[in-house]
Amino acid sequence: MRQGVCFRAFLRQRSWAVAGFVGALFLLFVPLFVSIAWSWRAEAQALTADLSDHLIRITAGFTGANVVLFGATEGVGDIILVVTGPETHVTLRRKGQVAGIWLNQDQVAFDRIPSFYYVASSQPVDEIMKRGLRQLHQVGLDFLRLKATEKDLDPEYVKNFRTALIDLKQEQGLYHGEHGKVTFLGQHLFRSELRFPSNVPPGKYGIKIYLLKDGDVVSASTTPLEIGKHGVGADIFQFAHQHAALYGLVAIILALFAGWTADSIFNRKA
Amino acid sequence: MQIYLPIAEMTVDVFVILGLGGLVGFLSGIFGVGGGFILTPLLLFIGIPPPVAVASQANQLVAASVSGVLAHWRRNNVDFKMGAVLIAGGVAGSLFGVWLFGVLQALGQIDLVISLCYVLFLGVIGGLMLVESSRALLRHRSPTLPQRKKNQHMWLHGLPFKMRFKTSKLYISATVPFAIGAVVGILAAIMGVGGGFLMIPAMVYLLGMPTSIVVGTSLFQIIFVTAAVTFLQAIQNQTVDGVLAFLLLLGGVVGAQFGSRIGAKLRGDQLRILLALLVLGVCLKLMLDLITVPDNLYSLEVVTP
Numbered sequence: 001m002r003q004g005v006c007f008r009a010f011l012r013q014r015s016w017a018v019a020g021f022v023g024a025l026f027l028l029f030v031p032l033f034v035s036i037a038w039s040w041r042a043e044a045q046a047l048t049a050d051l052s053d054h055l056i057r058i059t060a061g062f063t064g065a066n067v068v069l070f071g072a073t074e075g076v077g078d079i080i081l082v083v084t085g086p087e088t089h090v091t092l093r094r095k096g097q098v099a100g101i102w103l104n105q106d107q108v109a110f111d112r113i114p115s116f117y118y119v120a121s122s123q124p125v126d127e128i129m130k131r132g133l134r135q136l137h138q139v140g141l142d143f144l145r146l147k148a149t150e151k152d153l154d155p156e157y158v159k160n161f162r163t164a165l166i167d168l169k170q171e172q173g174l175y176h177g178e179h180g181k182v183t184f185l186g187q188h189l190f191r192s193e194l195r196f197p198s199n200v201p202p203g204k205y206g207i208k209i210y211l212l213k214d215g216d217v218v219s220a221s222t223t224p225l226e227i228g229k230h231g232v233g234a235d236i237f238q239f240a241h242q243h244a245a246l247y248g249l250v251a252i253i254l255a256l257f258a259g260w261t262a263d264s265i266f267n268r269k270a
Numbered sequence: 271m272q273i274y275l276p277i278a279e280m281t282v283d284v285f286v287i288l289g290l291g292g293l294v295g296f297l298s299g300i301f302g303v304g305g306g307f308i309l310t311p312l313l314l315f316i317g318i319p320p321p322v323a324v325a326s327q328a329n330q331l332v333a334a335s336v337s338g339v340l341a342h343w344r345r346n347n348v349d350f351k352m353g354a355v356l357i358a359g360g361v362a363g364s365l366f367g368v369w370l371f372g373v374l375q376a377l378g379q380i381d382l383v384i385s386l387c388y389v390l391f392l393g394v395i396g397g398l399m400l401v402e403s404s405r406a407l408l409r410h411r412s413p414t415l416p417q418r419k420k421n422q423h424m425w426l427h428g429l430p431f432k433m434r435f436k437t438s439k440l441y442i443s444a445t446v447p448f449a450i451g452a453v454v455g456i457l458a459a460i461m462g463v464g465g466g467f468l469m470i471p472a473m474v475y476l477l478g479m480p481t482s483i484v485v486g487t488s489l490f491q492i493i494f495v496t497a498a499v500t501f502l503q504a505i506q507n508q509t510v511d512g513v514l515a516f517l518l519l520l521g522g523v524v525g526a527q528f529g530s531r532i533g534a535k536l537r538g539d540q541l542r543i544l545l546a547l548l549v550l551g552v553c554l555k556l557m558l559d560l561i562t563v564p565d566n567l568y569s570l571e572v573v574t575p
Binding site: 058059060061062063064088089090091092093094095096100101102103104109115161164165167168169198199201202229232233234236237240241244245247248249251252254255256258259260261262263266 | 272273274275276277279280281329330332333334335336337338340341379381382493497500501502503504505508510512513515516519520523524526527560561562563564566567568569570571572573
């Protein structure tokens with residue numbers, strides 16, 4: 001009986017302890033649960049992506065390069081990626097016929113345009129991204145912001161040059177609008193193979209990755225890529241730019257020597 | 271085999287470049303012209319940017335001309351004294367030419383001026399040479415036709431600063447070769463060529479130098495003109511592509527050796543008629559380019575790389 005009382009008392013004490021323990025646990029975990037619940041939304045929009053290589057080396061035998069971009073999304077959606085190369089300034093000229101001869105008549109300069117532009121997507125861009133957003137994020141050649149240096153030109157006139165600029169860049173293989181494919185492996189993993197041609201301009205590149213749902217951007221991420229000259233080619237380029245006069249002299253001396261060498265090989269007997 | 275050109279910033283096939291160099295070197299060896307007027311369009315055709323094409327080719331022409339001159343020198347076919355006067359004129363002319371180039375560039379019509387210069391000079395020179403050399407060829411076949419007097423007296427011989435050019439067997443005023451050198455220098459700076467195709471006819475028809483000596487002397491002069499162009503391009507535009515130049519000259523020096531051997535076997539009039547046809551061919555091509563509707567009305571120039 002005494003034992004029973006004792007036991008009951010113990011139980012009573014124990015139950016308090018258990019209740020306290022559970023309460024403490026609860027208090028401890030509430031913020032955690034809240035934060036998990038909170039982060040649920042963010043998790044759904046999470047997007048991670050990386051490149052197989054962040055540096056493309058242009059060496060003597062460079063014939064272009066392939067880089068694989070891979071990534072994962074937490075939620076379900078479509079992926080668009082936009083690659084842009086370092087900015088350049090270009091002048092576009094148009095020929096006209098004067099007295100039977102074709103000569104350059106008009107010209108428009110374009111400031112700070114991307115030297116390289118490439119879009120890849122998991123679905124046709126039209127179907128997965130709203131027009132306004134394409135405008136905002138410059139997705140697709142039609143939405144690429146190419147501004148004439150001169151401000152007060154006739155917009156229709158500039159538009160013709162803009163179209164020609166895109167055509168010429170496409171011909172050079174430096175502009176690609178919506179050509180690339182992004183493929184999903186299951187629902188969350190994606191990959192895309194980026195092709196850079198041999199005439200790709202060296203410099204700092206940026207790759208923007210957009211996760212889209214119902215036409216809206218739910219998440220975005222950026223990853224850098226550097227394309228640089230390496231080895232002998234890079235040394236020659238450096239030399240030519242930093243010690244121009246010396247480079248010129250060396251080029252002449254080497255040419256004189258080469259000419260003399262060729263002569264002494266071919267005409268030794270004569 | 272593919273190779274990346276560090277200054278041109280593009281990949282090319284090694285054998286294509288070697289072949290182009292060889293072809294132009296061959297012509298250079300035969301005729302004593304640098305071949306720039308043929309090589310420039312060919313390099314542009316394979317996609318080399320124009321400034322890089324002009325500058326790198328000037329560098330390779332230095333080498334090709336050196337090996338050509340050495341071969342001609344051994345046969346005593348270089349008039350160094352005449353060459354020196356031509357170079358002096360050439361330096362003066364090319365300085366003026368560089369200034370003129372800047373003016374025309376500012377006007378935005380440098381391309382047109384270059385093309386018109388080519389068509390005009392190649393057409394006139396090619397035409398004159400063709401007429402003269404075919405007459406000479408006919409004369410050769412029928413010796414009964416009257417020969418032209420060897421030392422005709424022209425108004426050119428009344429000018430001051432007379433100088434004796436032993437190798438060329440001439441006693442003429444130094445002002446004439448100096449002026450020729452200057453005109454060629456101006457055009458060389460504008461057109462980006464050595465100027466051999468202008469120099470050779472001028473030496474033959476205006477100075478009356480023997481054809482055999484003309485080729486070696488022209489090559490001698492071209493060394494200096496192209497070296498100057500290489501240097502100026504290197505310091506002003508950094509457009510001399512060492513790798514491209516090396517490949518061109520590798521092909522070029524080999525070609526030039528074969529060329530100069532064949533050139534030595536041909537008679538002067540035959541040599542001139544062939545060169546005339548070549549010059550007229552290039553002229554015709556450039557003329558058609560000016561007249562026919564271009565494939566693309568637009569052209570793109572990258573201002574900063």
